[in-house]
Amino acid sequence: MSLTPVGDRTPLGARTPITESELIVFGDAAAGHDGVLSDSSGSVVVKPCTTAEIEFYESAALHPTLAGYMPSYMGTLKLSSSGTVDEAVATLGAAAASSQPVGSIATSGTASNLSPNDPGPLRGKKLETGLSIVLGNIAAPFKKPNILDVKLGAQLWDDGASLQKRERLDKVAAETTSKSLGFRIAGMKVWQGVDKQNDPSVEATGYRVYDKFYGRKFSADNVIEGFKEFLFVPTAGVGDDLGRTVAGMFLKQVEGMQKTLEALESRMYSASVLFVYEGDGEALKKALEEEESRAPGTVQPGEDDRDGEGDDGPGKAYDAKLIDFAHATWTPGQGPDENALHGVRSTAKILRDLARM
Incomplete structure (x- = not known):
């Protein structure tokens, strides 16, 4: 074996x-x-x-x-x-x-x-x-990983889906930001800090968990508030400056994903972008300082440049990956996946706005 x-x-x-x-x-x-x-x-x-x-x-x-x-x-x-x-x-x-x-x-x-x-x-x-x-495991290199799952696409079903499934998923899309923005928040886990571990609204682990229904309450006008909840966590030491910095780093990765998908002919129904960053403010600062100290251009967005495990130095600061390809195929001759790209571009706009706040 x-x-x-x-x-x-x-x-x-x-x-x-x-x-x-x-x-x-x-x-x-x-x-x-x-x-x-x-x-x-x-x-x-x-x-x-x-x-x-x-x-x-x-x-x-x-x-x-x-x-x-x-x-x-x-x-x-x-x-x-x-x-x-x-x-x-x-x-x-x-x-x-x-x-x-x-x-x-x-x-x-x-x-x-x-x-x-x-x-x-x-x-x-x-x-x-x-x-x-x-x-x-994308989250493995992090001390306290904050995790956000953003499900892509206004159409969430592939050609093999039954009529019943198509109708059900179309209803979810129409009632959420999936239809208007091409994405919705599918779930989050956000570290709230040591002092919050006894807070009844927080898990015993110190995380606030946002289930699959959390993202369904947002509209195109206010979904940015969900991203703020993810990126700005002052009780864990992630204040405005750090949150804006992480938003800018994620933006570079999402723009790289956009460029890549625009150059490919594929369809990725119900795929997601998984965002992970270090939720412990002090650990995040150290990891970002190491990022800044490295020679520019040595690592491209999307590359997993170090393990982040088993060493004495700072861990990883952030990462974003495309995940969930149960309904993904290559489609030669049919052009880029505009369904997924709609969500990627909308996500990039929100991250751009947050980085400039």
């Missing part, structure tokens, strides 16, 4: 593997489906998926610029009904092979024994495909 890297095809057993460990319930999700797992280190995400999503991740290797805006793809796992790993069929992405060697991933328990770290009503129903995709 070894993972094999793309390229030299050397079994990862010949590399430095991490030890086998239990799979636990993934605690860093801001939205999405139930049933998402992680390893005990938190460095990987094991997510129920469709074969279409696997095919899209594998084909993204032919589009390296886009792949830079996607989580590291590490392969697939097939889980038994008891929650144990029956089979590991994997190809380790080259980016992951160079930064996070991963060996065998196994679970010594059943699904009923998984650690109860699930944040609750953030997620939809579990995908019952029997197959899971293994991805790098």
